[in-house]
Amino acid sequence: MTNGIYYKKIKPDESLSDFVESFWVLHNDSENDKETVGLPDGRIDLFLIQSDDQPFRIVLLGLGTQYHDEGLIPAKSLRFAVSFKPLAVEYVFHETISDIVDKGKILSDDFWDFNLQDLNNFESFCEKASQKIRSLIPKEIDLRKKKLFDLIYNTHGSITVKDLSEKVGWSSRQINRYFNQQFGISLKSFCNILRFRASLEHIAKGKLFPELNFTDQTHFIKEIKKFSGVVPKELFKNKNDRFILLSSFKTE
Structure with a gap:
């Protein structure tokens, strides 16, 4: 915990390592918004986000190619995330992400059967996400x-x-x-x-x-x-x- 910001990362098991880089949680438990600079990292991120000022939402971020210094982690906000490797685009999502470079898109509130209650426990979220991802991976890949x-x-x-x-x-x-x-x-x-x-x-x-x-x-x-x-x-x-x-x- 640093200045009210809690961060934890969990690696996926071997069966998902070609498609998932990590699961992680970012929690701003303070009363103040946290100004941040976003840096490109070669990951595709799926977020479950909840904060006091906005309703629960699920967001998919495409690959970033540049820094952006207008990032904000709202006060009293919580986000669970799955950071995917590029192979997941074709073999997990089964669709292109070429239209969301340096930006993201809001997905349906029940995407992959996720819901607000999944933000109650990080380990349970990781297991649920892992099971869903495994079910989507085809038997054969190039x-x-x-x-x-x-x-x-x-x-x-x-x-x-x-x-x-x-x-x-x-x-x-x-x-x-x-x-x-x-x-x-x-x-x-x-x-x-x-x-x-x-x-x-x-x-x-x-x-x-x-x-x-x-x-x-x-x-x-x-x-x-x-x-x-x-x-x-x-x-x-x-x-x-x-x-x-x-x-x-x-x-x-």
């Missing part, structure tokens, strides 16, 4: 796509489109078409976002220099500022814990 994302995640995005194409046996043109149609961004953009996110783990520990395949320190600083709006030194300071994503790495 092994090229699984291998593609395994390579991207294992290298934290620090791999070229050419190398991915050669290792997976899928042309760069086809991969980019798949990314643009399914997610609304290019493969290279997604890799850059994952590399940025991996750098946040280093910055959270005070390592203000490139540890991944950035060209040099100047390139590193430029990329960090592009995705966060500030240079690594300012990001590390994280004044007033405005960068929630960075703060989460410090609590893990």
Whole structure:
């Protein structure tokens, strides 16, 4: 708990690891709104949200490609979330999210049979969500796509489109078409976002220099500022814990 903000994350079991990155809860128990800066993280988030000033709602957020400094965690608000990996778009949601890049959409209040009571217990929510997701995953998935994302995640995005194409046996043109149609961004953009996110783990520990395949320190600083709006030194300071994503790495 920091300044009335409670955060907890749970990893999915192995059967869901290709599709779900984590389940998490964010609770602002204070009387004050919390100003935050949203950072791109390569995840697709499903939120169950409840607050004093708005009714219960379920929201799906697409991939983010840029920071946004108008984020707000309302006072007395609670949100449970499932953070999905891109494979879930095709094999869990069974529809494209290319139309909600850098934004979200409100889903029906009974989406996946969720309701307000599911916000009473985080562990129960995780189990209910896990069971639902398992029921939606088909028996067979394209092994090229699984291998593609395994390579991207294992290298934290620090791999070229050419190398991915050669290792997976899928042309760069086809991969980019798949990314643009399914997610609304290019493969290279997604890799850059994952590399940025991996750098946040280093910055959270005070390592203000490139540890991944950035060209040099100047390139590193430029990329960090592009995705966060500030240079690594300012990001590390994280004044007033405005960068929630960075703060989460410090609590893990």
